[in-house]
Amino acid sequence: MARNTLEAWIPEEWETSKVVQAIQQISAVESLSAPIPMGSDTKHVPRTAGMGVDVVDKGGAYGEDTSLNDEVLLTAKKLGKAARIAEEDIDDSVADVLAAKMLGWGKSYAKFLDNACIAVTAAPGTGVPFTSLYSLLHTTDATLGYTADTNITVAATAGAPTYDEFNTAAGLIEVGDYFDPASTYAIASPAFRKYLRGVKDTTGEPIFLKGTDGTPDTIFNVPIRWSLGARTSPTASAAPGGRPIMAFVNPELMLLGIRSGPESVFIDGRDGLSALTDESILKMRARRGWAYGHPNGAAILVG
Template sequence: MARNTVEAWIPEEYDSEVIQRINQISVVEAVASRIPMSSDTRHVPRSAGMGVEVIDKGGAYGEDVSNNDDVLLFAKKFGKVLRIAEEDMDDSIVNILTTKMKDWGTSYAKILDNASLAVTAAPGTGVPFQSLYYLLSQTDSTLGYTANSNITVAGTAGPTYDDFSNTISFVEAGDYYDPATMIAIAHPTFKKSLRGIKDLQGDPIFVKGLAGTPDTIFGVRIEWSLGARTSAAAVSAPTGRPLMAFVSTDLMQLGIRSGPESVFIDGRDGASALTDESLLKMRARRAFVYGHPAGASILVG
């Protein structure tokens, strides 16, 4: 009589090839503030800052009236299943499982960045959480932010020096500017336009990193992401307009619910025994939120 087995999900080790592949390709996984989650939701406090004033000798201290609140992380599942015929497992010289797990890691890295940075629609079917682009495209009267205030759209000839300069200035002039945590996240297609742009002194604004140093723009570190293209839903191969985002890593909140992890369901057991096919499932559960729209800006290429 056929029997059903319940295999356990196996988390990837921190230094596994899958994790290394994800961190090489996903900027969000590599640099965002990681928030452990023991359930599907978690509230993260958001500080509205704190004022300061001059006090005369003997004078009373004024009380701060900043309105602190929180942001909500809501974990969503990213996954896929691979069906493998027993003959392929037995005959193939290449390690199918290892290869496919690394391939999944590459796709996961790109779809996570796309979902976190560049999806143009509100959360819903195919949209796991509010992306940075969507956040900056909406008015939030509570936070005093007007829709698209921090978004620059380049002309048909491509981004200019002023486009890059104006975009970064939106963050530099705000209360959430911190040079220690500020980075640029950009799609690699920006490299071509950046190489030809110089400031008034004739110096290039883009500096290619050498000997392990990062690429920079206006002295700000650039991280390259293949997911930084606009799309209507989260996808691993977006085809929309490329983005360059200036962000603070402290404001990038990545909720870690579980994974990446895998489970192998042997085709010799249960109903799978009828077809001699095994299943490899890979998944990760993540949440993302950007702390404040005033702390980021986007250039649409």
């Protein structure tokens, strides 16, 4: 028999929840993306290649725009985990076990989401919920006029990019129609920090500046959002082990579909079949969709 358990799921409060605060602090995708509310599992979001402009003489006819109009499809995927907790741990522990589990899930979810949206190398399938930015830039799209790997720069020496390689990657996004200096960010693995501190331009000036008093770190005056999920991985992971990447992005093109969550449900061990084990179950989930608006609006440096 079908069951409706919607009422059992308790959403995290965005203003006060430590789980949500941790996600916002750790996940560049959650904090920077344009949020797209989703009322169903799929949603079509319009995408345009822009619109031209002409000089129109007095009494003259307006020229008609021929720019491509199409759309991207957001498909909500469920990202979750369950924890089985013994009654003794809940009843006897001074620490709040449930709160600790929820916070731990939130931090893992933040890294997992960033990895899934930015750095996974494979196309959507088992273990790959979305077309990541890396996968998007690694694929030819003739309709959009993009050739595979055009906007991907790979460091000649793994883990130690040079000034020219950082400069090349940053320059790729600056020549596109989607470049906006006021809305450009770099999402990068913290593994780059060590090397960035030693990279200088031809005048001896460092390209990396450490932020102070609440201002972010910058590279070429572009704000950096550090993300532990910004490493390549064949499938989505909260602890990816591949090469670090730095992605130069326009947040307006980062489309994050929000279907529900983060939310949790607690299944008491004293109810139903679980009563045989004296264990309760805590489930956490968030349902998200993701797409990057246009491949010519981003660039990646693989460290």
